[in-house]
Amino acid sequence: MVDVAVIGVGQTRYGMFPERTLKNLFHEAAANALKDVDRGLDPANVEEAFIGTLSTGGAQLGNFAPLMMEAAGMVGASARHIENACASSGFAMRDAVAAIASGRAKVAVAGGIEKMSDLPREKNRLWLGISGDVEWERLAGTNFAGIYAMMARRHMHEFGTTKKQITMAAVKNRNNALANPKAQFRAPLDLDRAMKAPNLASPLSFSDACGITDGASMVIMCRADMARDFTDQPVLVVGSGGASDFVAIHDRTSMTTLEGTKRAAKQAYEMAGISAKDIDFAEVHDCFAIAELLAYEDLGFCREGGAGKYVASGATARDGKRPVNNSGGLIAKGHPIGSTGTGQIYEVVNQLRGRADTAERQLKNVRYGLTQNVGGSGAAVAVHILKAVE
Amino acid sequence: MTSYISLPMYSASIDERMRLIAGRCHSCEKLAYPQRPVCTECGSDKFEKVPLSGDATLYTYSLVAGNGAPSEFDDEQTMTGDVLCGVVELKEGPRVMVRLADMDPEELEIGMKLRAVIRRLYDQEGIVRYGTKFVPLR
Numbered sequence A: 001m002v003d004v005a006v007i008g009v010g011q012t013r014y015g016m017f018p019e020r021t022l023k024n025l026f027h028e029a030a031a032n033a034l035k036d037v038d039r040g041l042d043p044a045n046v047e048e049a050f051i052g053t054l055s056t057g058g059a060q061l062g063n064f065a066p067l068m069m070e071a072a073g074m075v076g077a078s079a080r081h082i083e084n085a086c087a088s089s090g091f092a093m094r095d096a097v098a099a100i101a102s103g104r105a106k107v108a109v110a111g112g113i114e115k116m117s118d119l120p121r122e123k124n125r126l127w128l129g130i131s132g133d134v135e136w137e138r139l140a141g142t143n144f145a146g147i148y149a150m151m152a153r154r155h156m157h158e159f160g161t162t163k164k165q166i167t168m169a170a171v172k173n174r175n176n177a178l179a180n181p182k183a184q185f186r187a188p189l190d191l192d193r194a195m196k197a198p199n200l201a202s203p204l205s206f207s208d209a210c211g212i213t214d215g216a217s218m219v220i221m222c223r224a225d226m227a228r229d230f231t232d233q234p235v236l237v238v239g240s241g242g243a244s245d246f247v248a249i250h251d252r253t254s255m256t257t258l259e260g261t262k263r264a265a266k267q268a269y270e271m272a273g274i275s276a277k278d279i280d281f282a283e284v285h286d287c288f289a290i291a292e293l294l295a296y297e298d299l300g301f302c303r304e305g306g307a308g309k310y311v312a313s314g315a316t317a318r319d320g321k322r323p324v325n326n327s328g329g330l331i332a333k334g335h336p337i338g339s340t341g342t343g344q345i346y347e348v349v350n351q352l353r354g355r356a357d358t359a360e361r362q363l364k365n366v367r368y369g370l371t372q373n374v375g376g377s378g379a380a381v382a383v384h385i386l387k388a389v390e
Numbered sequence B: 001m002t003s004y005i006s007l008p009m010y011s012a013s014i015d016e017r018m019r020l021i022a023g024r025c026h027s028c029e030k031l032a033y034p035q036r037p038v039c040t041e042c043g044s045d046k047f048e049k050v051p052l053s054g055d056a057t058l059y060t061y062s063l064v065a066g067n068g069a070p071s072e073f074d075d076e077q078t079m080t081g082d083v084l085c086g087v088v089e090l091k092e093g094p095r096v097m098v099r100l101a102d103m104d105p106e107e108l109e110i111g112m113k114l115r116a117v118i119r120r121l122y123d124q125e126g127i128v129r130y131g132t133k134f135v136p137l138r
Helices: A022-036 A066-074 A088-101 A119-127 A144-159 A163-179 A191-195 A224-229 A259-272 A287-299 A307-312 A336-350 B007-011 B014-019 B070-081
Strands: A004-011 A048-052 A079-082 A107-115 A199-201 A213-225 A235-244 A280-283 A369-373 A378-390 B021-025 B047-051 B055-064 B082-092 B095-100 B113-124 B127-136
Touching: A004 A022, A004 A088, A004 A224, A022 A066, A022 A107, A022 A213, A048 A066, A048 A088, A066 A079, A066 A107, A079 A088, A088 A107, A088 A213, A088 A235, A088 A336, A088 A369, A088 A378, A107 A119, A107 A336, A107 A378, A144 A199, A144 A287, A144 A307, A144 B055, A144 B082, A163 A191, A163 A287, A163 A307, A191 B014, A199 A378, A199 B055, A213 A224, A213 A336, A235 A259, A235 A336, A259 A287, A259 A369, A280 A336, A336 A378, A336 B070, A369 B047, B014 B021, B014 B127, B055 B095, B070 B113, B095 B113
Parallel strands: A048 A079, A048 A107, A280 A369, B095 B127
Antiparallel strands: A004 A213, A004 A235, A107 A213, A235 A378, A369 A378, B021 B047, B055 B082, B055 B113, B082 B095, B113 B127
């Protein structure tokens, strides 16, 4: 297999941009990624493109990737749309890595986009409920908040995890986003106030959830042996894992673990030749605060059932031993569904290159960064490990 | 605009929804409910249809706040506000996500005994969709 390096990353600000179009948003992400390639890249050299999106409310379903590549100014590449719900661009990343690793392409891009803001409420609820086992989960009257809430309830029941510990992850991420100019929610939140937020799906409250977000991101990669032609600071993709699981949570043996995360992480760790203890920082899929706690356990950052105490210990805070969601995560940076996976890569690459947008949130002495991107309630999970080049 | 489970598609699962018919694997006897094309235990695709008792215990639950439930439930949510749902463990083993009814959220407890009843789920295109909800065994 050919080694793969990231040579440029781009992302729009995340937020609500009803006045902007899909094409306009994706163009910005692509232009930023091209500008980020220090010695420049002729867009005509992009051979393969993998573009993640759920469906943007059904606004554009067919030939989505060619349309986005047109907006990116990259007409001509072999392009396709990748869909795995909220893990769409995590899997776009995995496929772009494979395209280069296999020797088929020298330069490939992974990207993602979602525009959620200009949809009527009932259409958003139509559309956000389509990524489960629709015939059974959806027709039981639940949304994704309800599904994660049921997992949270089991975690509290089986391990004594408290609502307060769950909400601590959300509060940490909200406050991390204050220093991220590209984050959607940049207002401080303290634990007392968060604990008083109204019910969303019990035991989760509005403080424990991500919102509705527009945004796009792109990652440009090439063969590692060519990377120095483009930049003095390539970042190696040393691990990639992907897995799926039963779509409905009622069909899984356990509701307090995502087997998909465990399987994908095992592949990524083995490929990188490292283990969880080597990971210096991570961006994980905290669509709801409980999901971040599950990720700690499934990625091997703490023992099974120990995530509540782990988050309360401060280990995953910006100044902790292993910062998690230093960007603000999905809860505060934002979760434009199809963009989230490559948006996580954007964050990790910038941290590993020492190029965080504000000095305040630049992590020190980081070598390995991990991303975990989850589709639905764990039906599809992509994990990537990136490494700074000394 | 709502999600679209067409009437024919809905009808295809009537046995499961109304009569709690599960599939019992011919080779390993594992029960599949909802029914599935392939046994998760042994990979066989031969099933025999067997009815379940409708007795269950509560495995986990959530009170989904008003207007959070899928849009099929809009009329109901306008009338009642929150929607109560959960996962039940059927006496025969399988778990399934269901609507809970006839109870206050405060009385819910993991492990409580429930039983299946036929109730209206929602209506679409002028046709009422009935299905199973679970209520406390009193």
